[in-house]
Amino acid sequence: MKLNIKQRILVGFLLLSIGLGSQTVFFYNQLLTVEDKISSVEFIDDIAKIILEFRRQEKNYLLYGEQESYQTALKGIDNTLELLHRRTELQLEPEIIRYIIQLKDTISLYKNNIIAMHGVKNKDSNEYKKDVEKLRNTGHELVVKAQLISRLERENILHINRLLRNYILISVLAVAGLLFFTVYFLSKGIIAPLKAIEETTQKIAQGNFSNVNVKKYDDEMSQVQKAFNSMVAELENRQTQLVQAQKLSSIGTLSAGIAHQVNNPLNNISTSAQILQEVLSDSADSFQKKLLHNIESETLRARDIVKGLLEFARHTDLCMQVVTLSEVVGKAVSLVSSQVPSGVSLTVDVPSGITVYIDPQRMGEVLINLIINAIQAIEPERGEIHIYVSEKATHDMSTIVVADTGKGISEEDLPKVFDPFFTQKEVGQGTGLGLSVAYGIIEEFNGKIRVESELGKGTCFFIDLPKMQHSSSAA
Secondary structure, X not given: OOOOXXXXXXXXXXXXXXXHHHHHHHHHHHHHHHHHHHHHHHHHHHHHHHHHHHHHHHHHHHHHOOHHHHHHHHHHHHHHHXXXXXXXHOOOOHHHHHHHHHHHHHHHHHHHHHHHHHOOOOOOOHHHHHHHHHHHHHHHHHHHHHHHHHHHHHHHHHHXXXXXXXXXXXXXXXXHHHHHHHHHHHHHHHHHHHHHHHHHHHHHHOOOOOOOOXXXXXXXXXXXXXXXXXXXXXXXXXXXXXXXXXXXXXXXXXXHHHHHHHXXXXXXXXXXXXXXXXXXXXXXXXXXXXXXXXXXXXXXXXXXXXXXXXXXXXXXXXXOEEEEHHHHHHHHHHHHHHHOOOOEEEEEEOOOOOEEEEOHHHHHHHHHXXXXXXXXXXXXXXEEEEEEEOOOOOOOEEEEEEEEOOOOOOOOOHHHOOOOOOOOOOOOOOOOOHHHHHHHHHHHOOOEEEEEEEOOOEEEEEEEEEEHHHHHHHO
């Protein structure tokens, strides 16, 4: 199983903690050992000093026959034996313990020799001289053994010191290697991918929507880079949609200009038709009069459509007022009636007595957008669009419903329908901005817009609008 970045860092810190903890315990134990060795060296040095002291008393006794020196020497020997008997308090090597036992036996022999020599009455006898020589040899052996034990303990201290230096050097190298590996890992696994993202971000700012080269690793940085690439693709798509929206805006401005220019010829046609009706009022037959009447009525109808188009295209500030809901719906339906295919039936069931507090022009934009969306959701099949007022409205809100029998919206896409640039339409049929703009307009009215849909069964948009009682606040 491959570890991700978080797990690698945790394992690295765990290994580092275990290593540093083990080193700390080891060095602490070695320092305790050095402390014990120093104590043992001090102990052996004390033994050596006592040995030298009772040997000095031995010489005084042999040279001058002082009984006090003899007693002092015996007392020093007893003290030495007592100290050696308490050696168990020290942490000593087995070899040192063996030498100390030998030293203890030699001191006991030395004590027996000096006691035996003290009991000889004839100082000039060969036996006495042999005892003296034996005593001196034993005393020399004591000094040599004490010095040997002291030297061995000092060598042990130097050996431990050399080990500590080596271990410290190894620890420093190990920590340096671990730090190097950590820096390399951070540079290769984190800093380098973030640097690539930074460079790609700068390219995006310059208009170059290139992707980050994702390494074939299964870790957090790879996931971040993949998510970043998804974001880049979405940004590129959004930019394309924005360009398309700008094109549509330009077309809308151009259409408004054309509509304004068309309005003058329509007025001339209407005036000419009226004059011709007056001139031919007596001579024209009924069929001619009907044709002239149709020309005038259709011209007026075309002029109303152009007027509505100009009002729809004109950007105005929010103008809240109390209006009749049926009039707003009727005007919106009249503007899109020419776009309703023959296979789609559009029915309106809005009572004339309902008044709401809205901006009628912007509400018309919302309704036109919803109707066009419903038409596109039904095409190329046959279907129905029904605009009506819900009976479940509250006392202060009116709910208008735009329902269609189109393709519907999937459950996973339903929460995203009001997001900017979200669209299910084919390229060129929409920018994904209509419902987002509609949501913002209804929010400006202090209303709510929501949607219910099911694939294959159609879609219903519910718009809650404030009723007339808000007019007092407007005044």
